[in-house]
Each structure stands twice: as C-alpha cells, then as structure tokens.
Amino acid sequence: MSAPATDRLAATAAASGRLDTGPRPGLSQAERLGAVMGHHLLVYRRTWKGSIINRFLSPLFFLLSMGLGLGTLVDDGAGGVDGVPYLQFVVPGIIAVQAMWLSFGESTYAVFGYIRWNQMYAAMLSTPLRVIEVLGGHLAVVGVHLVVATTIFVGVASLFGAFASWWVLLTIPVGLLTGLAFAVPTFALSATLDNDNGFSLLYRFVVTPLMLFSGTFFPVEQLPSVLRPIAWGTPLWHGVELSRDAATGTPPGWLGVAHLGVLLLYIGGGWVLAHRQFSRRLVS
Amino acid sequence: MEGVGVVTEGELRILDMDPATDGAAIRARLGVCPQRDILDEDLSVEENLWVYGRFFGLSRSEVHRRADELLQFAQLGERRRDRVEPLSGGMKRRLTIARSLMNNPEVLLLDEPTTGLDPQARHVLWDRLFRLKREGVTLIITTHYMDEAEQLCDRLVVLDHGRIVAEGSPRALIAEHSTREVVELRFDLDDQERHVDAVSGVGERLEVLPDRLLVYVDDGDAALTSLHARGVEPLSSLVRRSTLEDVFLHLTGRTLVD
Amino acid sequence: MSVASVATRASRALPFPAGVGMARHVVGRNVVAFRRAWLLLISGFAEPVLYLFSLGVGIGALVGGVTTDGGTTVSYATFVAPALLAASAMNGAVFDSTYNVFFKLRYQRLYDAMLATPLGPRDVAVGEITWSLMRGALYSSMFLVVALVAGMVHSWWALLALPAAVLIGLAFGAVGMFATTYMSSWQHFDYVTLAIQPMFLFSATFFPLSTYPEALQWVVRVTPLYHGVALERGLMLGEVGWSLLGNAAYLAALGAVGIVGASRRIGQLLLT
Numbered sequence: 185m186s187a188p189a190t191d192r193l194a195a196t197a198a199a200s201g202r203l204d205t206g207p208r209p210g211l212s213q214a215e216r217l218g219a220v221m222g223h224h225l226l227v228y229r230r231t232w233k234g235s236i237i238n239r240f241l242s243p244l245f246f247l248l249s250m251g252l253g254l255g256t257l258v259d260d261g262a263g264g265v266d267g268v269p270y271l272q273f274v275v276p277g278i279i280a281v282q283a284m285w286l287s288f289g290e291s292t293y294a295v296f297g298y299i300r301w302n303q304m305y306a307a308m309l310s311t312p313l314r315v316i317e318v319l320g321g322h323l324a325v326v327g328v329h330l331v332v333a334t335t336i337f338v339g340v341a342s343l344f345g346a347f348a349s350w351w352v353l354l355t356i357p358v359g360l361l362t363g364l365a366f367a368v369p370t371f372a373l374s375a376t377l378d379n380d381n382g383f384s385l386l387y388r389f390v391v392t393p394l395m396l397f398s399g400t401f402f403p404v405e406q407l408p409s410v411l412r413p414i415a416w417g418t419p420l421w422h423g424v425e426l427s428r429d430a431a432t433g434t435p436p437g438w439l440g441v442a443h444l445g446v447l448l449l450y451i452g453g454g455w456v457l458a459h460r461q462f463s464r465r466l467v468s
Numbered sequence: 469m470e471g472v473g474v475v476t477e478g479e480l481r482i483l484d485m486d487p488a489t490d491g492a493a494i495r496a497r498l499g500v501c502p503q504r505d506i507l508d509e510d511l512s513v514e515e516n517l518w519v520y521g522r523f524f525g526l527s528r529s530e531v532h533r534r535a536d537e538l539l540q541f542a543q544l545g546e547r548r549r550d551r552v553e554p555l556s557g558g559m560k561r562r563l564t565i566a567r568s569l570m571n572n573p574e575v576l577l578l579d580e581p582t583t584g585l586d587p588q589a590r591h592v593l594w595d596r597l598f599r600l601k602r603e604g605v606t607l608i609i610t611t612h613y614m615d616e617a618e619q620l621c622d623r624l625v626v627l628d629h630g631r632i633v634a635e636g637s638p639r640a641l642i643a644e645h646s647t648r649e650v651v652e653l654r655f656d657l658d659d660q661e662r663h664v665d666a667v668s669g670v671g672e673r674l675e676v677l678p679d680r681l682l683v684y685v686d687d688g689d690a691a692l693t694s695l696h697a698r699g700v701e702p703l704s705s706l707v708r709r710s711t712l713e714d715v716f717l718h719l720t721g722r723t724l725v726d
Numbered sequence: 727m728s729v730a731s732v733a734t735r736a737s738r739a740l741p742f743p744a745g746v747g748m749a750r751h752v753v754g755r756n757v758v759a760f761r762r763a764w765l766l767l768i769s770g771f772a773e774p775v776l777y778l779f780s781l782g783v784g785i786g787a788l789v790g791g792v793t794t795d796g797g798t799t800v801s802y803a804t805f806v807a808p809a810l811l812a813a814s815a816m817n818g819a820v821f822d823s824t825y826n827v828f829f830k831l832r833y834q835r836l837y838d839a840m841l842a843t844p845l846g847p848r849d850v851a852v853g854e855i856t857w858s859l860m861r862g863a864l865y866s867s868m869f870l871v872v873a874l875v876a877g878m879v880h881s882w883w884a885l886l887a888l889p890a891a892v893l894i895g896l897a898f899g900a901v902g903m904f905a906t907t908y909m910s911s912w913q914h915f916d917y918v919t920l921a922i923q924p925m926f927l928f929s930a931t932f933f934p935l936s937t938y939p940e941a942l943q944w945v946v947r948v949t950p951l952y953h954g955v956a957l958e959r960g961l962m963l964g965e966v967g968w969s970l971l972g973n974a975a976y977l978a979a980l981g982a983v984g985i986v987g988a989s990r991r992i993g994q995l996l997l998t
Binding site: 270 | 770772776777780781783784788789791792912913917919920932933
C-alpha cells in the first residue's frame with residue numbers, strides 16, 4: 185500500500201498503531217466506553233439548550249405551584265402532611281419525578297432514533313465497539329445527566345427551604361437510581377418497538393399516572409386500598425420514599441433496603457432485557 | 469453487510485479471521501459505508517469524523533490529523549464546521565465515505581454508493597473511489613448500476629435471489645454470457661410482430677421487447693447487411709457493444725425482482 | 727364577473743368561513759388516519775380524568791374545602807374539575823396545532839400533497855382546526871360526564887361548559903397554529919412547553935387566585951388560560967356573572983387574532 189508522496193489520502197502513521205496495515209492493537213474496555221460517552225456528550229454540547237426547559241424549569245414550576253401555591257391550601261387545611269409542611273413533603277417527590285421524566289426523555293425517542301432514524305448504534309457497531317459498550321456508554325451518559333439535574337434541583341429547592349436535613353444530599357444517588365430504574369428497561373422497550381406511536385401511549389398510560397399515583401403529591405395511603413399495591417410495584421414510589429426519607433433525615437431502616445432492592449432489580453432486569461433486545465435488533 | 473450476518477453454508481473468513489470470534493479485530497481494519505447516510509445531524513462535518521475515529525481507539529490528535537486528510541480527500545474542507553443537515557446528497561455521501569475511511573481500512577464495504585445522486589456527484593464519487601482502489605484499498609461494492617460495476621470493479625459477482633449466478637471480470641462476463649455486439653432494431657410498433665421471424669436466425673440470440681428487437685451478434689454491421697439482404701427494413705437500427713447490463717438481464721431475467 | 731368568481735373573490739378576502747366546504751376533506755383525512763390509532767384517540771381523554779382522580783381524592787383529603795374566588799366553599803375535587811377541563815382543552819388544542827401540524831407541514835409534507843389537489847391553504851388551516859375542535863369536544867363531553875357522575879357539577883349552567891371548552895380550544899388552537907408557522911425546528915417546541923406548562927400550573931388551576939400576592943394576581947389575570955379556567959369554574963359551579971362574558975370575549979379575541987394570522991402565514995408558506 186505505497187501511495188505517492190503527493191497523495192494525502194494515505195493515513196499518516198499513528199502512534200497508537202491503529203492506522204497500520206495488518207492486525208491492530210485492541211481497545212480496552214475503558215477506551216470503548218469513553219468513546220461512546222464522548223460521542224453522546226459532544227452531541228449534548230450541541231443540544232443542551234433545548235433540554236433546559238424540560239429539565240430544570242419544569243421541576244421548578246412544579247415546586248412553585250405545588251409546593252408553595254397548593255402548599256398554602258394543604259397547610260391551612262391539614263397543617264401539612266404527617267407533621268411536615270407540604271413544601272417539604274412534595275419536593276422530594278418532585279426530585280424522583282424529575283428523575284423519571286429525564287430518563288424517559290433520554291431513553292424513548294432518543295434511543296429509538298439511534299436505532300431507526302440516524303442509525304448511530306449501527307454505525308458504532310461497525311467499529312470495534314460491541315453492544316455492551318454501546319448500551320453501557322449511552323446509559324452512563326444518562327446517569328451523568330441524572331446526577332447533574334438532581335444536584336441542580338436540590339440546590340435550587342434548598343433556597344426555598346424545601347429541606348430539613350443535610351441528609352438531602354443522599355437524594356442525588358437516589359435520583360440516579362430512580363432514573364436508571366426507568367431508563368434501563370425503557371432502553372429495552374425502545375429497542376423492541378417497531379414504530380414510535382407506542383411512546384405517546386407510554387407517556388399517557390405510564391408516565392403521567394405514575395406521577396399522579398406514586399405518593400408524589402400525597403401519601404399513597406390516601407388511595408383506595410386496591411390501588412396501593414400498584415404503587416408498590418412501580419420504581420417511582422420506591423424512589424419517592426427513599427428521596428423523602430433522605431430529605432427529612434429519617435433513617436429508612438429495613439424498608440429502605442427493600443426500596444433500594446426494588447430499584448436495583450429494575451435496573452438489573454432492565455439491563456438483561458436491554459442487552460438482549462439491542463443484540464437482536466442491531467446484530468443480526 | 470457488517471460481518472455479522474448469518475452464515476447458511478460454507479465458511480466465512482474476513483482478513484483471514486473468523487467474524488464469529490474476531491469481530492472487533494476485523495472491524496478495526498474494515499470500513500463500512502452503508503446505503504443510507506447515517507450521520508449525526510446534531511454534529512458538524514468534522515465532529516462526525518472525530519467521534520467516529522474515537523470509536524477505533526484513535527487518540528485525539530490522531531483523529532484530528534486523519535480527519536484533516538479525509539476532509540481534503542472528500543472535498544469537504546470548506547464545509548468542515550457546518551452542520552450536516554443542510555449538505556447536499558453528494559456531500560453527505562462523501563462524508564459517509566470519509567467517515568468509513570477514518571480507521572484507514574484495508575477493506576471498504578460500500579452499499580449502493582451512488583444511488584440517488586445526480587450525474588456530477590456520481591462522477592466525483594467514482595473518481596474518489598478509483599483513487600482508493602489505486603492505493604490498494606480493497607473495495608467491496610454492492611450495486612444495481614451496471615455502469616458503476618463496469619467502472620469500478622475488477623471482479624464481479626452476479627447475485628440472483630441471494631445465489632451466485634456468475635462471477636468474473638466485467639470483460640470475461642460479457643465474453644461468456646453475451647455476444648460482442650448488440651443490434652437494436654425499431655419498427656413501426658404495430659408492425660414489429662411481422663418481422664420477428666425474418667430477424668430470428670441472424671444472431672446468436674434474439675430478444676423481443678415491446679418497443680424493439682435486440683439481436684445478439686458478434687459483428688453488428690455484418691448482421692445488418694444480411695438483414696437488409698433478407699428485405700428487413702427497420703425504422704431505425706443501432707449497433708452497440710454488449711454491456712454488463714445485457715449480461716445481468718440475461719442472467720437474472722427481466723421480471724421485476726421485489 | 728360571474729357569481730361564482732365573485733364568491734371566490736369574497737372567500738379569498740375573508741379569512742375564515744369560505745373554505746369550510748373543502749376543509750371537510752382535511753377532516754375526513756384525519757378521521758381515516760385515526761381509525762388506525764383509536765387507542766391514542768381515546769387515551770387523550772384519560773389524562774384529565776387521572777388528574778381529577780389523583781388530585782380530587784389525594785389532595786382533597788388533605789385540603790378539605792376550598793373557598794373559590796367567587797366566595798363559595800366547595801370540595802377540592804369540585805374546585806379543580808373545571809380547571810382541568812379548561813387545561814385539557816388547551817393542551818389538546820395546542821398539541822394538535824403545534825406538534826401535529828409541524829410534523830405534517832415539515833416532515834410528512836402532507837400539506838404539500840393536499841395543495842396539489844383543489845384544496846387551498848385556508849381549507850387546510852380550517853380543516854385542521856375543525857378536526858382538533860371535534861376531538862376536543864369529544865374529550866370535554868366525556869370529562870363532563872365523569873364530573874357529573876362524581877357529583878362535581880353544581881349548576882345547569884354546566885351545559886354551557888362544553889361550548890366554553892370548544893371556545894378555549896379554538897383560541898389556543900388558532901394561536902398555536904399561528905405560532906407553528908414561525909417554527910423551523912423541534913427545538914422551538916421547548917418554547918411551547920415554556921408557555922403552556924406555567925399556565926397549566928399557575929392559572930388559578932390548582933389553587934384560587936387569592937392565594938397569590940396582589941401584584942402576581944394581575945400577572946395571572948393577563949394569561950389566557952386564567953380566563954378559560956374562570957369561565958369553566960363559573961359555569962360548572964353556577965357562579966355566573968357578567969365577568970364570564972369578559973372571559974369569553976378575551977378568548978374569542980385571541981382566537982380571531984390566531985385565525986387571521988395563521989391563514990395569512992400558511993398561504994405565504996405553502997404557496998411559495
């Protein structure tokens with residue numbers, strides 16, 4: 185492969201040896217994950233403005249409307265919830281809901297688009313990358329978004345006196361886990377759907393009802409007893425409970441371990457499904 | 469296409485490796501240019517190249533240098549900072565090809581590289597691909613355009629419903645499956661039927677199309693002379709060399725393959 | 727000049743009603759398209775009902791009674807139901823006239839195909855808005871039935887809540903479509919969210935206007951959804967006064983501005 189000296193096409197030799205003819209040095213797992221994450225973060229650098237409203241202003245609007253406005257009614261009517269001012273009751277719920285919103289936002293149309301519309305996953309898989317890194321790298325970036333968004337919201341909400349304890353900092357990992365408990369299974373779903381109509385139904389029949397009935401705005405004990413077990417099965421309720429315990433500085437005890445277990449179960453089960461669906465969709 | 473399809477029979481080796489076990493090592497030396505330009509429209513031209521190069525484990529400086537080389541090759545240097553979305557079809561195609569070259573591949577797979585492009589863009593692309601070939605990159609092209617195959621390919625495989633029906637250089641395929649020349653005869657449309665008998669027997673093979681007769685012969689002019697001698701007077705006649713298109717249609721038939 | 731051409735000219739000068747004849751084909755197209763997505767169609771009705779149930783039952787138990795800005799004290803569910811009706815009329819109309827229209831305009835190129843037929847741009851605009859209002863009316867009447875059965879309707883005036891909901895839909899749909907004609911990318915929909923979501927949360931929907939400090943009350947009074955909420959609440963709770971006409975007039979004026987603007991812009995966009 186000797187090119188004329190004037191020709192600029194032939195690759196200048198690379199120190200990594202990865203442009204040489206013949207067998208090339210392989211990539212470490214960290215390099216692979218880093219390359220995938222680098223791609224998503226670069227894209228986000230170009231599109232972050234669009235996410236500001238949904239990601240940061242929406243939770244703030246809910247805080248103002250529910251926490252302060254509706255809070256006035258609740259505190260006047262019942263003196264708060266379980267002895268806590270309504271603002272302090274509802275804001276940890278909003279933290280978990282925000283994590284859920286963000287996760288659905290990053291793992292429905294975004295993932296479907298990478299599979300169907302611009303087929304970026306296929307482009308990645310035509311390089312030395314494998315499904316495990318394509319999936320793991322994308323999810324890791326969703327995790328970064330979750331941590332950043334939760335941290336900012338916690339910071340802003342604390343200005344309104346929404347928290348009673350420094351333990352509130354634990355809501356950041358709780359937000360991360362709650363978000364991933366939705367994101368990972370949704371990745372699997374997005375890799376399974378044949379068209380994007382399903383997402384509208386998902387938002388209407390899953391996301392909105394979850395927000396309304398998972399103990400975010402009022403304790404699930406207010407629900408008719410037949411509905412309560414449904415709340416117990418969803419990741420959101422567990423996230424809300426953990427977040428609320430952290431924000432109020434209440435030790436959650438064994439129940440907290442159970443909450444954590446459910447979230448991890450969703451993440452682990454979701455990973456198995458997502459990896460299988462990605463492999464089916466993209467590698468055959 | 470990407471070394472991951474299912475092998476139904478025989479053995480598949482790429483770069484002397486088994487794709488089932490050495491997928492990543494093969495892909496490190498392989499370029500893939502899919503039929504659809506699957507570019508990241510949120511990123512600029514050069515960013516598309518950079519991130520793709522990183523997937524091969526190239527360092528930041530290696531990626532930048534390689535992208536510079538390829539932007540020049542793909543004649544996209546002036547658009548390097550532009551978003552991908554407003555680029556013309558030809559530009560997107562060249563960018564996709566440039567991207568598939570980021571890892572300096574030894575084998576480049578091209579799926580229908582010029583489908584949907586205007587004639588100018590096609591010729592620019594053929595020129596680029598020809599240069600790649602001259603530099604020793606093995607091009608594997610799938611195409612429905614026989615002129616494209618004739619332009620670029622040293623060795624050709626004709627597939628019909630997934631089975632190989634012929635294989636060889638363009639010249640050898642024509643020699644084997646067609647005659648040297650083809651005479652195209654046009655008659656008054658209502659009248660064509662009447663002449664079929666008179667024409668048949670002149671060449672090796674006669675094909676009756678709705679608007680013309682194709683006579684496959686080795687010497688077109690001689691065939692015309694003998695037709696005149698038989699009193700066949702077409703409205704117009706044309707003698708041309710056999711092309712790959714003739715071979716392809718002969719081998720796979722004229723019925724639509726959907 | 728023949729009668730027909732006079733009629734055509736007149737119809738071109740008028741922004742709205744003349745296209746209705748052809749616009750029904752646009753509506754017809756949408757009906758056909760939705761036959762395959764009936765689940766999605768029906769599900770549009772679910773959201774306000776879920777909100778009503780969640781807030782009515784859950785928050786209602788915490789809040790007890792609410793004193794409206796009209797002075798009556800009602801249960802929280804009864805207080806919030808009219809607001810949800812108004813908000814869902816707004817949400818549906820805005821979604822149809824922005825997101826759906828944008829998709830058809832820029833991606834599906836549906837209108838280009840329609841305009842290659844005898845349909846005109848005004849037929850398209852009128853047809854889309856009509857379809858959106860029909861859907862909205864369907865959802866609103868279903869919601870009203872639920873509210874009635876749950877005992878949240880206190881007056882015969884509530885019969886007017888349905889046309890009021892259609893008026894809200896018209897006002898927001900027309901303005902939404904007008905805004906859509908200026909949009910060029912999906913990013914612009916974030917501005918739609920930015921306009922809609924605060925209105926949904928702050929237009930005296932979930933708590934009475936009197937909760938706000940005096941200065942903020944005036945800000946809230948400027949927003950269109952506030953007038954929709956006030957109108958529906960007045961009708962469903964029977965707190966009827968002349969101010970309701972003011973609310974309705976505000977919405978009608980908004981709708982008129984939207985329709986005139988949208989027709990002009992669509993003509994410019996599609997015929998060039």
